[in-house]
Amino acid sequence: MTQPEAAPTLQVSEVGEEAAEVVTALIHAGFSHRPALDPPATALDETTATVAAALRGAGGLLATRDGEPVGALLLDHDGDWLTLRRVSVAPQAQRLGVASALAAAAEEVAERRRVPRLRLAARVELPATVALWVRLGYREIDRHGPLLTLAKETPVRGVAEDADATRELGRRLAGGLRAGDLLILTGDLGAGKTTLTQGLGAGLGVRGPVTSPTFVLSRVHPSEVGGPPLVHVDAYRLGLGAGAGALELDDLDLDLSLDTAVTVVEWGEGLAERLADDRLHLSIRRATGGATDGAGDEATEQRTVTLTAVGARWVGSDIHRLVT
Known part of the structure; x- marks a missing residue:
């Protein structure tokens, strides 16, 4: 009798500069898959060196699905704020809960580090992205042109x-x-x-x-x-x-x-x-x-x-x- 296949396992881990190459690749894959914006996003300007420098600072998160890298983000810790940057999901992993898993892991990092609040930037031209973060409890606290700042308090x-x-x-x-x-x-x-x-x-x-x-x-x-x-x-x-x-x-x-x-x-x-x-x-x-x-x-x-x-x-x- 054939055994049913196990469901894919999605895992999120904290990473440092050793993951710079794979995180950079995910940033480029995720952001290049988005619609063209005006002004354009600067994420595609990231290099392995700039990502490694960011990871040396406050670290980042890497999501894998059955061992395959499918999502990542960079963290920036500034006082009472933990900022989520370059949130990226590989095109083949869209709509599989990767972004939500990254967000939940970021909250756990904030709690462990005793950082009371989180924030990120989102573009008004990407309403589905904004809606995702609103569903996750983030709210708009600032707006400059097409760029929204969304934030939430950690539990x-x-x-x-x-x-x-x-x-x-x-x-x-x-x-x-x-x-x-x-x-x-x-x-x-x-x-x-x-x-x-x-x-x-x-x-x-x-x-x-x-x-x-x-x-x-x-x-x-x-x-x-x-x-x-x-x-x-x-x-x-x-x-x-x-x-x-x-x-x-x-x-x-x-x-x-x-x-x-x-x-x-x-x-x-x-x-x-x-x-x-x-x-x-x-x-x-x-x-x-x-x-x-x-x-x-x-x-x-x-x-x-x-x-x-x-x-x-x-x-x-x-x-x-x-x-x-």
Whole structure:
């Protein structure tokens, strides 16, 4: 009996100047396959020597598919920025996820190097390329003629040892929020979503108590210090009915208060993203077991909070430093 063929393996590795020749070849292959631009791209001016110099600096990434080089990019590290340059995919490997794999690997490099944000240049004449980077979470932050600068913040992780530390993390995070901000919280039952929201409420100076709004779906907590109110939404029940969640979220009329409030949606992943292009995703994970506090969250165990910022609103902000 014939065994089925194994699926091709796509791998991305960090490389240095030893890969200059193959990276240069990929840059030339990828950019020569693009439509003619005015002014023309300068990528075809790259030589093995210029690529080797770049790789000696901040390094680069090489993608292989079953061992064959299919994509590459150069990295440039400047302060808080990791810049992706000369992102190239071999013509025969187009539409196989190579560019997305390179982008994901670049984010991992940024996290390891503790660089808070990434950027790249794209041409407005290549709308499909721009759309790809937008799908990957990049947003336009600058434009000079046909050249766009697209950027995103890298995910950041903070550790809270217990429920009190989770509230404190929320209180710190509130210091970087303003009216119009949307936060989407995910995590298992008892992970600490409401506990973190209590900290947000304390940091924003809103009227409490902040408790789970499961049975009323949403609560509005007015500010007692002249700041924005906190709109606290629990979308758990909305996500239970197949296809019904989006319609029921519309019934809450959150769009009426989005611009004037800080909106927190628990269990909002897959439902609340369409409310705003700029948003914060917070994923909360904890160890199993332990006693519960009054809000139904685990009171004593460590949580890991992963914050992913989406949109130009957060690029260049101090949101990373408020979590770590």
